Amino acid sequence: MxxxxxxxxxxxxxxxxxxxxxxxxxxxxxxxxxxxxxxxxxxxxxxxxxxxxxxxxxxxxxxxxxxxxxxxxxxxxxxxxxxxxxxxxxxxxxxxxxxxxxxxxxxxxxxxxxxxxxxxxGHLGPDLLGPDWDPDKALENLLRDPGRPLGEALLDQRNLAGIGNVYKSELCFLLGVTPWLPVGDLPADRAAQLSALAKKLLEINRDRPARVTTGRRDQKLFVYGRTPRPCLRCRTPIRVANQGDASRERPTYWCPTCQSGPTPSRGAISFRTSPRRTTN
Known part of the structure; x- marks a missing residue:
């Protein structure tokens, strides 16, 4: 998508x-x-x-x-x-x-x-690329359900509008937490960074033909679609598992070393080498 x-x-x-x-x-x-x-x-x-x-x-x-x-x-x-x-x-x-x-x-x-x-x-939350952007309101929306996994909360357009599956995975990596971490457990300093970082990622890419989150020409994304290649920071193999309910599962990527927090059971983790077609 x-x-x-x-x-x-x-x-x-x-x-x-x-x-x-x-x-x-x-x-x-x-x-x-x-x-x-x-x-x-x-x-x-x-x-x-x-x-x-x-x-x-x-x-x-x-x-x-x-x-x-x-x-x-x-x-x-x-x-x-x-x-x-x-x-x-x-x-x-x-x-x-x-x-x-x-x-x-x-x-x-x-x-x-x-x-x-x-x-x-009318159901949409603040738009990351719109004139109505309100970082405090976006964070307030995300924290309204503190037990919800961060990755699911980021995809909920009622909280903030514009994030999809790629940015979900990349944003969680940059925050150093897994997408399964309950929103309420996000450390205060990282919660404070979340809204500004999300906006920055979308803003720097809105004029680019190819999305980049790493700042590197040779490797554009940190984790999304990179299973089982090594993490760009620590060289641990990137992992992938589905996140969401059965009707809206999304392949979700993370580094088990660089990101702290809950992860799926081992049986749910796969080493698929390419993501489903969800973006671009």
């Missing part, structure tokens, strides 16, 4: 392609909105909110979309061949005189009144 920095990049591409331009083509290929016609309306802006995309359109309308695991928005110039997938996977087409934005495999696509946006995104 794309994380906050990736969604921010998608929003920027869409904004540059659509904002301030009149729609000359509009095709929403979901039954509920199949008859909706947005042609003749001007696109006002495209704004990211956590992992959600809000395309605001003249007349008080917002096209809300979410990419989840496989969705994508592609922008094509006039005459350029569309290459985001087969035609039957297209869910939305927004065209202007200059080009076309095409939404593929969008699992969430709804047209709503701009005044009703809160119905779609």
């Amino acid at each position: 794309p994380e906050g920095d990736t969604v921010w990049q998608v929003a920027r591409r869409l904004h540059l392609a659509l904002a301030g331009k009149v729609l000359t083509r509009s095709d929403l290929r979901v039954p509920k909105y199949a008859t909706a016609d947005l042609t003749g309306r001007t696109v006002l802006d495209v704004t990211p909110r956590g992992k959600h995309l809000l395309t605001r359109i003249e007349g008080g309308l917002t096209l809300h979309s979410h990419l989840r695991m496989d969705g994508a928005w592609k922008v094509y110039g006039n005459g350029q061949r569309w290459s985001g997938g087969p035609t039957h996977q297209i869910r939305a087409i927004l065209g202007t005189a200059d080009g076309t934005a095409v939404g593929y495999r969008l699992p969430v696509l709804e047209l709503l009144r701009t005044t009703d946006e809160n119905r779609a995104i």
